[in-house]
Amino acid sequence: xxxxxxxxxxxxxxxxxxxxxxxxxxxxxxxxxxxxxxxxxxxxxxxxxxxxxxxxxxxxxxx
Numbered sequence: 001x002x003x004x005x006x007x008x009x010x011x012x013x014x015x016x017x018x019x020x021x022x023x024x025x026x027x028x029x030x031x032x033x034x035x036x037x038x039x040x041x042x043x044x045x046x047x048x049x050x051x052x053x054x055x056x057x058x059x060x061x062x063x
Contacts, residue, residue: 008033 010018022032 018029022029
Protein backbone atom coordinates (compact mmCIF):
# COMPACT_ATOMS: atom_id res chain seq x y z
CA UNK A 1 0.00 0.00 0.00
CA UNK A 2 1.41 3.38 -0.98
CA UNK A 3 1.63 5.82 1.89
CA UNK A 4 0.59 9.45 1.49
CA UNK A 5 2.17 12.34 3.33
CA UNK A 6 -0.11 14.43 5.54
CA UNK A 7 0.62 17.30 7.87
CA UNK A 8 -0.33 17.39 11.54
CA UNK A 9 0.25 20.27 13.93
CA UNK A 10 1.26 19.33 17.48
CA UNK A 11 2.37 21.36 20.47
CA UNK A 12 5.88 20.88 21.87
CA UNK A 13 4.74 18.79 24.84
CA UNK A 14 2.89 16.35 22.59
CA UNK A 15 5.90 16.07 20.29
CA UNK A 16 8.15 15.30 23.25
CA UNK A 17 5.73 12.61 24.47
CA UNK A 18 5.49 11.20 20.95
CA UNK A 19 9.27 11.07 20.60
CA UNK A 20 9.72 9.39 23.99
CA UNK A 21 7.08 6.79 23.20
CA UNK A 22 8.57 6.13 19.76
CA UNK A 23 12.08 5.71 21.15
CA UNK A 24 10.92 3.44 23.97
CA UNK A 25 9.06 1.17 21.55
CA UNK A 26 11.59 1.23 18.68
CA UNK A 27 9.24 3.09 16.37
CA UNK A 28 9.36 6.33 14.44
CA UNK A 29 6.81 9.13 14.72
CA UNK A 30 4.82 7.99 11.71
CA UNK A 31 4.54 4.44 13.00
CA UNK A 32 3.30 5.63 16.39
CA UNK A 33 0.73 7.95 14.84
CA UNK A 34 -0.51 5.28 12.40
CA UNK A 35 -0.89 2.75 15.22
CA UNK A 36 -2.72 5.29 17.41
CA UNK A 37 -5.15 6.09 14.61
CA UNK A 38 -5.77 2.38 13.94
CA UNK A 39 -6.49 1.78 17.62
CA UNK A 40 -8.90 4.72 17.84
CA UNK A 41 -10.79 3.59 14.73
CA UNK A 42 -10.93 -0.05 15.87
CA UNK A 43 -12.12 1.02 19.31
CA UNK A 44 -14.87 3.15 17.77
CA UNK A 45 -15.94 0.19 15.61
CA UNK A 46 -16.10 -2.08 18.65
CA UNK A 47 -18.11 0.55 20.57
CA UNK A 48 -20.56 0.78 17.67
CA UNK A 49 -20.91 -3.01 17.53
CA UNK A 50 -21.55 -3.15 21.28
CA UNK A 51 -24.17 -0.39 21.07
CA UNK A 52 -25.88 -2.19 18.19
CA UNK A 53 -26.01 -5.43 20.18
CA UNK A 54 -27.43 -3.64 23.25
CA UNK A 55 -30.06 -1.91 21.12
CA UNK A 56 -30.96 -5.19 19.39
CA UNK A 57 -31.28 -7.07 22.67
CA UNK A 58 -33.31 -4.27 24.27
CA UNK A 59 -35.71 -4.13 21.34
CA UNK A 60 -35.98 -7.91 21.32
CA UNK A 61 -36.80 -8.04 25.03
CA UNK A 62 -39.58 -5.47 24.71
CA UNK A 63 -41.06 -6.82 21.50
